[in-house]
């Protein structure tokens with residue numbers, strides 16, 4: 449694997465959950481893989497008044513626990529030499545001068561500023577960096593989701609960040625796009641001819657995208673209660689997955705060619721307005737139940753959740769895309785917390801054959817289905833009908849399966865490992881462009897407005913199930929069923 453260019457990565461929110469649990473272990477793994485030059489630096493930044501030693505102790509504990517058996521003391525000593533810490537309060541605008549002194553003379557290095565903080569700090573941080581002349585031509589800024597809470601607030605953040613960094617320097621993360629299987633979906637579509645003639649109306653019957661979590665709100669209740677499933681998951685991850693399935697083949701593999709095609713899908717999504725929102729969406733909120741046999745409390749009993757909260761922890765929606773390729777093909781999206789199991793997948797069901805000459809299983813099970821599994825493990829499966837052994841021509845569904853771990857016999861890169869190296873390389877392909885983000889909010893906002901206007905309170909579902917019964921009815925009305933119900 450090629451070494452990356454020398455960089456100074458400044459990690460705002462360096463003491464936070466995301467930085468310690470995901471970003472620093474991802475960087476450490478790249479160190480293990482030999483990709484970091486010895487003079488690259490990782491500079492954690494937060495408000496806490498802690499020493500570099502204290503910070504290193506936190507980072508080490510976290511890397512040991514998240515990297516597991518691959519943790520190696522020799523590599524750790526080298527990594528630790530490259531990790532620094534600075535105290536900055538972005539709201540007060542204090543501490544930037546010390547960072548300036550630390551970066552002085554290193555202007556030629558790639559300089560990513562990773563903002564792993566609340567979005568309300570994005571603009572103050574960028575303005576602090578500009579004031580202290582820390583933004584060089586080799587600088588990039590990486591923005592974590594959520595980028596605002598609606599179209600207006602998102603535009604405001606983009607405006608203020610965009611006054612300091614050019615669009616080519618802004619990396620808006622959607623970590624789902626960093627998953628190996630999502631890129632494999634692109635490889636499947638654009639590296640093979642096989643599926644292209646089938647990838648359209650008349651051949652695809654319907655598409656389902658599920659991102660199910662069995663966890664509850666954990667330590668993020670305050671944030672989650674202000675956000676809900678629509679804005680936390682659908683606005684970004686699920687719509688991005690939908691774009692990858694529905695986009696036209698881009699002219700090249702360049703970032704803008706890809707992003708142009710995704711934007712067209714978002715713009716072709718049929719808007720949902722007014723009462724139609726109530727028939728095409730389902731809002732849910734979990735009540736107490738049991739997940740994998742363990743009793744769990746309901747959302748309203750979670751710490752830091754107001755007892756009268758009407759935030760949705762589950763959401764399902766039927767989407768339609770007004771394009772020649774997809775008109776009339778429903779895309780069903782659903783996501784939720786405290787569901788039966790952790791499972792993320794895209795299921796593409798193809799139309800039935802016109803005439804059958806053999807004895808087949810019932811119609812639903814006879815259909816060809818392409819399943820792209822993102823979690824818990826990553827795989828691609830195509831279900832086809834094969835002859836049952838023995839006399840006669842009786843057909844039964846079997847799977848043609850590609851299990852990535854099994855096939856490539858190598859550890860899959862974590863999404864953040866891939867995305868962080870892309871940031872350092874300056875590759876924007878897997879990051880959202882400003883107009884994409886705006887188009888996504890434009891589609892999302894009327895849904896939330898209609899829920900508010902018509903007082904659509906969430907339907908309750910027991911923790912450990914697959915969500916409210918209304919979600920099964922949403923897809924059932926069209927004669928289909930969620931893949932876990934087949």
Ligand code: NAP
Pocket residue numbers: 460461462463464465466467493494495496497536537538539540564565566567569592593594671
């Ligand atoms: P967190 O644990 O609450 O950490 C917040 C970080 O921001 C801390 O390092 C904190 O420093 C720092 N901070 C707060 N106020 C600051 C200020 N005025 N100036 C400088 N630094 C300040 O949050 P998180 O869970 O890591 O999440 C960070 C962002 O990523 C959030 O927007 C979140 O929604 C998003 N995100 C998180 C996850 C996740 O799995 N955690 C996943 C996707 C997206 P001190 O500790 O020193 O105060």
